[in-house]
Amino acid sequence: MWPSFARSALRKYTGLASQTLVRAMSSSSGPTSPYTTLSISRPAEAITHVELHRPEKRNAMNKAFWSEMVHCFNEITVDPECRVVVFSAAGKIFTAGIDLMDMAGDILQPEGDDTARISWNLRKTVTSYQETFSVIEKCPKPVVVAVHGACVGGGIDLITACDIRLCTQDAWFQVKEVDIGLAADVGTLQRLPKVIGSRSLVNELALTARKMYADEAKSSGLVSRVFANKEDMMAGALEMAGEIADRSPVAVQGTKINLIYARDHSVADGLNYVATWNMSMLQTQDVMKSVQAAMEKKSPKAVTFSKL
């Protein structure tokens, strides 16, 4: 049975019977065409659910995955019906990271006639894999990621590109790359230090590949909430996504873009950027609508915002 807050959230956002949505949010039967590793659904208005879907291989990231993610998030970026994304995984765990069988050729036997060409091709491979997770950050719609079980290697690259991280009590996280002889190169070493306050802890995790469990993930700031089980977590993720989806998409998307800009620049540069941003965006009708609703003590849900 779903907790009462989840049932009320589900009713609130869709008006449908909660059981219908429970089914929509739980693991789907398989990947959604044209994808072979991702299942895409719309559990509630304005919310897109992206689910990793290779459970029999523990959602290991094969060649198809690396390109499907880029296609998927580019679609979401331009989809006016989507205001927020919930990202989760089917099966026993979140992900086992890179597919060690499928990817070995690209990495261990790169093509090229000489050292320069081999190196150049390898560089292109790494930068294209980087894009697989950078598209999450470039997408202006906030992404709430919900992790259960193991989140290994490439999984850390993925979740650190997301905006809000949730996990279950049984979740564990592992920056595994040193164990397979490489320096992580698709985002973890760049983003994890911006997520976790302690540089020492980041260094420890990345240099030793030790597992970090849910409680430490919460206390270190890697995740903002821990749930007893996956069902509760998905309900919590959907409720949070609904809160975001209720608000002005101009405000929400501008907030994501400016938070990421501020993370990567000085305070002065960030202030300059947001001033230029808002010299246009403050002119949106959404400000007047939102202020009026607030004055009338109505919830943002009561306001109809134009699509963006």
Ligand SMILES: CC/C=C\C=C\CC(=O)SCCNC(=O)CCNC(=O)[C@H](O)C(C)(C)COP(=O)(O)OP(=O)(O)OC[C@H]1O[C@@H](n2cnc3c(N)ncnc32)[C@H](O)[C@@H]1OP(=O)(O)O
């Ligand atoms: C340019 C480079 C870009 C990115 C680089 C990223 C680096 C990394 O991601 S490093 C991390 C690599 N991953 C691993 O080392 C994890 C390996 N897997 C495991 O340790 C375990 O599978 C587990 C995650 C702890 C889960 O254990 P369990 O639930 O007991 O499942 P298994 O029985 O081990 O596996 C079931 C099934 O899945 C296959 N599989 C699991 N992990 C991978 C993987 N990483 N690659 C390919 N296949 C994987 C496993 O072989 C089993 O398949 P069967 O066909 O059933 O034998």
